Amino acid sequence: MRKLTALIVLFLTIGLVCGCGEKKEEAAADKPAEAKPAETQMVKDVICNMDVDPSTATIISEYEGKKYYFCSEQCKEEFEANPVQ
Ligand SMILES: [Zn+2]
Numbered sequence: 001m002r003k004l005t006a007l008i009v010l011f012l013t014i015g016l017v018c019g020c021g022e023k024k025e026e027a028a029a030d031k032p033a034e035a036k037p038a039e040t041q042m043v044k045d046v047i048c049n050m051d052v053d054p055s056t057a058t059i060i061s062e063y064e065g066k067k068y069y070f071c072s073e074q075c076k077e078e079f080e081a082n083p084v085q
Contacts, residue, residue: 047075 042051052069059070063083070076 043069045069045071045075047078 040053040055043054043057044050045052046068048071050071052071054067054069057069059073059076061068061070061076061079063079068076068079070079
C-alpha cells in the first residue's frame with residue numbers, strides 16, 4: 001500500500017514539473033485561424049451575430065440605404081420582420 005502511494009505521488013510530481021500537455025494546448029491557441037484570409041472584410045449578421053463574407057453572401061437585405069448580409073434566409077426574414085434593433 002505504501003509503495004502504491006509513493007508511485008502515485010511520483011507520477012503527480014512528474015506531471016506537475018513537466019506540464020507538457022498544457023504547453024501544447026497554449027501553442028495551438030496562439031495560432032491565428034487559418035480559414036480567414038486577412039484581406040477579406042467580414043460583416044456581421046445582425047440577427048445571429050455570425051461573420052458573413054459580403055463577396056460570397058447571397059442573402060442580402062437593404063434597409064434605409066444600408067445593406068445587411070445574412071447567413072441564412074431565416075435570419076433575413078427575422079430582420080425584415082423587425083429591422084429596428
Ligand atoms: Zn444568421
